[in-house]
Amino acid sequence: MYRYDAFDAAFVRQRTEQFRDQVARRLSGELTEEEFKPLRLMNGLYLQLHAYMLRVAIPYGTLDSRQLRKLAHIARTYDKGYGHFTTRQNIQFNWPALVDVPSILEELAEVEMHAIQTSGNCIRNVTADHYAGAVAGEVEDPRIWAEIIRQWSSLHPEFSFLPRKFKIAVTGTTHDRAAVKLHDIGLVLTRDAAGAVGFQVLVGGGQGRTPMVAKTLRDFLPKERLLSYLEAILRTYNLLGRRDNKYKARIKILVHEVGIEEVRRLVEAEWEAIGRETSLDLPEAERARIAAHFAPPDLTPRPAEPPALVEALATHRPFRHWLRSNVKPHRTPGYAVVDVSLKPIGGAPGDMTDAQMEALADLADRHSLGEIRVSHAQNLVLPHVAREDLPALHRGLAAAGLATGNNRLVSDIIACPGLDYCALANARSIPIAQRISERFADLDRQADIGPLEIKISGCINACGHHHVGHIGLLGVDRKGEEAYQITLGGRADENAAIGRIVGPAFDADGAVAAVETIVETYLEERLGPDESFLAAVERLGLAPFKARLYPDKRAA
Amino acid sequence: MALQVLTANRLRDGAVVYLSPDGSWVERVAAARAESAPEAVARLEAAGRAAVVAREVVEPYPIAVEQGEDGRLIPVRYRERIRAEGPSIRLQCDEEAA
Numbered sequence: 001m002y003r004y005d006a007f008d009a010a011f012v013r014q015r016t017e018q019f020r021d022q023v024a025r026r027l028s029g030e031l032t033e034e035e036f037k038p039l040r041l042m043n044g045l046y047l048q049l050h051a052y053m054l055r056v057a058i059p060y061g062t063l064d065s066r067q068l069r070k071l072a073h074i075a076r077t078y079d080k081g082y083g084h085f086t087t088r089q090n091i092q093f094n095w096p097a098l099v100d101v102p103s104i105l106e107e108l109a110e111v112e113m114h115a116i117q118t119s120g121n122c123i124r125n126v127t128a129d130h131y132a133g134a135v136a137g138e139v140e141d142p143r144i145w146a147e148i149i150r151q152w153s154s155l156h157p158e159f160s161f162l163p164r165k166f167k168i169a170v171t172g173t174t175h176d177r178a179a180v181k182l183h184d185i186g187l188v189l190t191r192d193a194a195g196a197v198g199f200q201v202l203v204g205g206g207q208g209r210t211p212m213v214a215k216t217l218r219d220f221l222p223k224e225r226l227l228s229y230l231e232a233i234l235r236t237y238n239l240l241g242r243r244d245n246k247y248k249a250r251i252k253i254l255v256h257e258v259g260i261e262e263v264r265r266l267v268e269a270e271w272e273a274i275g276r277e278t279s280l281d282l283p284e285a286e287r288a289r290i291a292a293h294f295a296p297p298d299l300t301p302r303p304a305e306p307p308a309l310v311e312a313l314a315t316h317r318p319f320r321h322w323l324r325s326n327v328k329p330h331r332t333p334g335y336a337v338v339d340v341s342l343k344p345i346g347g348a349p350g351d352m353t354d355a356q357m358e359a360l361a362d363l364a365d366r367h368s369l370g371e372i373r374v375s376h377a378q379n380l381v382l383p384h385v386a387r388e389d390l391p392a393l394h395r396g397l398a399a400a401g402l403a404t405g406n407n408r409l410v411s412d413i414i415a416c417p418g419l420d421y422c423a424l425a426n427a428r429s430i431p432i433a434q435r436i437s438e439r440f441a442d443l444d445r446q447a448d449i450g451p452l453e454i455k456i457s458g459c460i461n462a463c464g465h466h467h468v469g470h471i472g473l474l475g476v477d478r479k480g481e482e483a484y485q486i487t488l489g490g491r492a493d494e495n496a497a498i499g500r501i502v503g504p505a506f507d508a509d510g511a512v513a514a515v516e517t518i519v520e521t522y523l524e525e526r527l528g529p530d531e532s533f534l535a536a537v538e539r540l541g542l543a544p545f546k547a548r549l550y551p552d553k554r555a556a
Numbered sequence: 557m558a559l560q561v562l563t564a565n566r567l568r569d570g571a572v573v574y575l576s577p578d579g580s581w582v583e584r585v586a587a588a589r590a591e592s593a594p595e596a597v598a599r600l601e602a603a604g605r606a607a608v609v610a611r612e613v614v615e616p617y618p619i620a621v622e623q624g625e626d627g628r629l630i631p632v633r634y635r636e637r638i639r640a641e642g643p644s645i646r647l648q649c650d651e652e653a654a
């Protein structure tokens with residue numbers, strides 16, 4: 001994985017020292033809250049409902065065991081013994097004291113971590129496919145490019161004060177696990193007819209108040225030209241993006257208002273001008289230096305069906321569930337990619353205790369070359385596990401409460417912090433997720449229902465990705481009471497779509513019951529177990545669901 | 557005017573606090589100073605502004621409270637109840653300790 005060079009290390013150390021000084025000046029009264037607030041936000045420190053919240057960047061979701069142990073140490077020493085993994089492949093600590101944050105940042109810097117670019121109107125932490133470098137069919141490891149973009153954007157003063165925050169995601173395969181169509185810029189590594197590597201460039205996707213699926217800006221961009229082309233997009237946006245209305249400031253609104261053809265024309269013109277000016281593109285030697293950090297591990301093929309695995313499969317039911325849903329094929333025969341569920345039945349999605357972090361760090365060292373990934377679905381991944389190690393790994397995960405075999409099933413729910421933590425929330429998200437997962441606790445039933453992604457946000461900011469949930473729940477304030485609006489048919493993959501609202505909102509009890517009704521309706525109406533929930537919704541439309549959810553009204 | 561108390565977050569650690577009758581900031585809403593007369597609420601707010609200048613708290617604002625059956629003060633809005641009582645969910649670390 002990528003290791004800081006001396007320049008990165010010095011930069012992060014300098015930022016940490018600056019922040020220690022800023023906190024001291026805030027506490028001494030030299031800085032007012034108005035002066036201090038933008039400084040703390042630049043270092044990922046928010047003030048939430050109950051306390052400060054520190055958001056730590058995990059670039060493209062890649063961690064090593066040493067870093068995970070440090071996060072455990074921070075959770076234990078400075079917080080309440082847990083952290084929360086977010087849909088942005090970050091981790092949030094919910095309870096740090098302001099006076100401790102400089103020390104936390106110092107400890108993070110020891111393991112090459114920081115909280116830069118996790119807040120504010122800058123290019124945010126770049127996200128990538130969480131299976132990057134581990135699965136077959138990848139054109140290139142997308143993290144190479146995510147890291148190149150990170151380096152380019154971190155130090156780019158021109159892009160520190162954009163009209164609004166700006167999110168970029170990269171995937172190396174055509175099957176999209178990084179939700180690239182829901183980012184300001186989505187990059188899909190691809191090849192042209194001659195076999196040259198480049199990117200399909202998508203622009204203008206996003207969630208929030210005005211959800212939009214990104215449009216294709218360019219079918220093929222030679223990879224060597226990535227940075228100058230991104231520069232052209234950002235310059236165009238910086239010039240034309242609205243600064244008068246924060247709800248209209250995202251690039252998706254620009255694309256919507258002036259049209260993709262016009263944006264393309266402007267970007268291409270800017271790109272040409274940049275090309276004449278100077279070369280902003282990365283020299284090949286530098287690309288190769290960064291790429292070397294992501295060289296695939298040297299794994300020798302191993303047996304696909306080792307005896308220990310065959311025996312565990314025959315005798316151990318939870319192992320069977322887990323193997324079926326949480327274990328995915330690896331690019332090297334005899335290896336597997338393992339999803340580690342942070343969604344125990346009745347648990348808070350994405351939460352992990354210090355002890356669990358340490359247990360997983362040990363398991364990663366033992367079974368996955370010390371590597372861990374964070375997925376945008378608020379789960380973790382061990383990317384390189386020999387199949388013969390799977391029974392032992394499963395035992396280790398089970399002992400730490402991390403072996404729930406529910407990946408992409410109905411209890412694998414994405415939920416934002418909601419009103420239990422977030423100052424912007426209308427309604428709680430986590431308790432709804434907990435109650436839904438308790439209703440569907442039986443893993444046999446979950447397996448029978450099949451892939452079903454439920455996503456919950458506590459307000460229209462959509463951190464819980466409700467717009468793209470197969471079932472989405474959005475918390476709204478209905479005359480001072482928490483209520484939930486339900487959408488169906490959203491998806492975040494290469495066929496991304498925004499879910500459609502099924503009808504009037506429900507109260508909390510009603511919303512949990514409604515999810516069960518929706519699932520029952522699907523089970524009754526599906527053509528067979530092979531027709532997934534999403535396929536059934538696409539075939540049936542909303543009518544049968546509406547009829548069951550609102551029996552008093554004639555289904556529209 | 558409905559009964560009001562003044563809440564804020566403590567500067568040093570971010571904790572949710574309430575202005576108490578003796579002018580200190582306390583973590584229990586039940587121990588807060590409640591006022592209903594507009595001039596008295598205005599005095600609470602002035603005390604809040606002074607506490608910001610004195611670097612004790614940030615973002616003070618008045619909230620509506622009511623008296624529960626036992627006479628204890630309870631925030632009216634559920635957002636403020638969650639702020640007063642902490643997350644409504646059991647934390648995993650509590651469960652492990654249990």
Ligand code: SF4
Nearest residue numbers: 416422425458459463
């Ligand atoms: S969706 Fe709203 S409630 Fe949930 S974390 Fe984001 S801002 Fe907070």
